[in-house]
Amino acid sequence: SIFHANNKSFWNRDIMYDTFKYDKFYDINSYDVNEENSVGWGLKDKEFFEQTSELMKEMPQPFYTRLITLTNHFPFELDEEDKLIDEFDSKSRTLNRYFPTVRYQDEALKRFIEKLKEDGLYDNSVIVLYGDHYGISENHNEAMSEFLGREVTPFEEVQLQRVPLVIHIPGVTDKEPKAIDTVGGQIDIRPTVLNLLGIDSSDQIQFGNDLFAKDKTEFTVLRDGSFITKDKVYTDGICYDKSTGEPSKDKKGCEPYIEKAKQELSYSDQIIYGDLLRFYDSERLKKQSDAKPKDE
16 A cells, blocks of 8 residues: 555556555545645645554555655745754755754654554564655755765765665564665665565566675666766766765776666666556566576
């Protein structure tokens, strides 16, 4: 199921979620939304989590749900009574408002986790938290430079594309939480989570890699052709050393990945613009996979 307290037609979600075979899409009509509990795009995150928790309690287990929040999103509006920290002081009102909404979302998530524990769901749930895109656009680089205390270079712009990825694994992360330094993108979330759940997806067409795999290639490509590896960042035709942020003296460190980046973007374009998934036949592919000799 999908939970998102916004209009179901936004981004054509009502059609796409049905196409993706989701059982149910809980849109704005599934929530009690009024002037007091909404701001910006709609329902405040605290209220969203609270109402969603009640809906989840009625769902048969096991279940998969995806929750899409609204408050920590442009234009980053927040009522005064919800601000836990002061705004930043710059010429960019967008950047100034951003930080209080991040702090507010932290508090909303804290309460949501507490609610999951109260409802007996936390200890039996894999929870994946991530941002679906950057926080502040390049239109606010001047103010961002003021906040960071350094120039926003092309290298820094790529760094600002990073989003958080937090995974709670029952009985594992509670005992030994750790930060893992690796390179990945949203395309890697699916194979990572499926592997955590013990689901074999090797016979499926998919992109991305399991982020926990020891033998994976640390590489992710952005839509504009920029890419990031373990040691390098490539953008605007320049290869940067990841540790220093300076143009790399060893430019060959990026060369093996330039064609790989182009190829992955080409695959994406062909599938999306060519609507190639209309030819996808999972049963036929499974039969072909089962028919292969075991040593192949």
